[in-house]
Amino acid sequence: xxxxxxxxxxxxxxxxxxxxxxxxxxxxxxxxxxxxxxxxxxxxxxxxxxxxxxxxxxxxxxxxxxxxxxxxxxxxxxxxxxxxxxxxxxxxxxxxxxxxxxxxxxxxxxxxxxxxxxxxxxxxxxxxxxxxxx
Numbered sequence: 001x002x003x004x005x006x007x008x009x010x011x012x013x014x015x016x017x018x019x020x021x022x023x024x025x026x027x028x029x030x031x032x033x034x035x036x037x038x039x040x041x042x043x044x045x046x047x048x049x050x051x052x053x054x055x056x057x058x059x060x061x062x063x064x065x066x067x068x069x070x071x072x073x074x075x076x077x078x079x080x081x082x083x084x085x086x087x088x089x090x091x092x093x094x095x096x097x098x099x100x101x102x103x104x105x106x107x108x109x110x111x112x113x114x115x116x117x118x119x120x121x122x123x124x125x126x127x128x129x130x131x132x133x134x
Contacts, residue, residue, distance in 0.1 A: 005033045006087040008080050008108075011047035012039075018093045018123045019051050025091070026060045033062045036083060038069035038076055077111035084116050091121045 007022045009015050019035075026033040033055070037048050048064055055062040069076070084090050094109045113120050 001029045002031050002088040003029070004087045005029075005031050005089045005091060006080070006084050007033060007035045008076075008090070008092045008112075009035050009037055009048065009051075010039075010093070011037060011044040011051070012041060013093070015051070015093060018091065019055070021121070021123050022091050023055050023058065023060050023062075025089075026055075026062065027058075031061070031088075033060060034087070035062065035064040036080070037064070037066040038079060039066065040068040073108075074111075077108050077115055080108075080112055081115035084112075084118060087118060089119050089121065090116065091123065094122045094124050 002025065005022060005026055007018065009018060022033050022035070025031065035048060035052060037044060045066055048066065052062050052064045067079075069079075071079075080090070080092075090112065092109055092112070094107070109120070109122050
């Protein structure tokens with residue numbers, strides 16, 4: 001179904017559900033899953049490497065890439081959109097905020113949806129995931 005899956009990730013936040021979802025879809029579809037992180041925090045990169053190692057141990061064809069990002073947060077959706085051109089699906093997390101915060105700040109997820117032509121799966125930060133095949 002989806003042969004190449006892109007997963008923008010922020011390892012500084014709890015991303016376990018996001019990684020589990022990408023893993024399950026990747027295994028079910030025998031897909032290549034690429035995790036990408038925009039930043040240069042050594043702890044975040046170490047955590048990303050941990051996620052990749054665990055996914056590979058369980059048989060997922062997973063790779064990762066991190067880019068030292070010097071732009072503004074508002075530019076991240078455009079960078080993800082450029083990378084996503086060679087992928088079939090984007091899976092990304094989403095933090096829930098109150099209405100006032102959302103009015104003042106952008107949503108990377110909603111901006112990305114408007115920039116790409118492929119499906120985007122949004123995983124809420126505190127959601128649960130029950131796939132049909134569970």
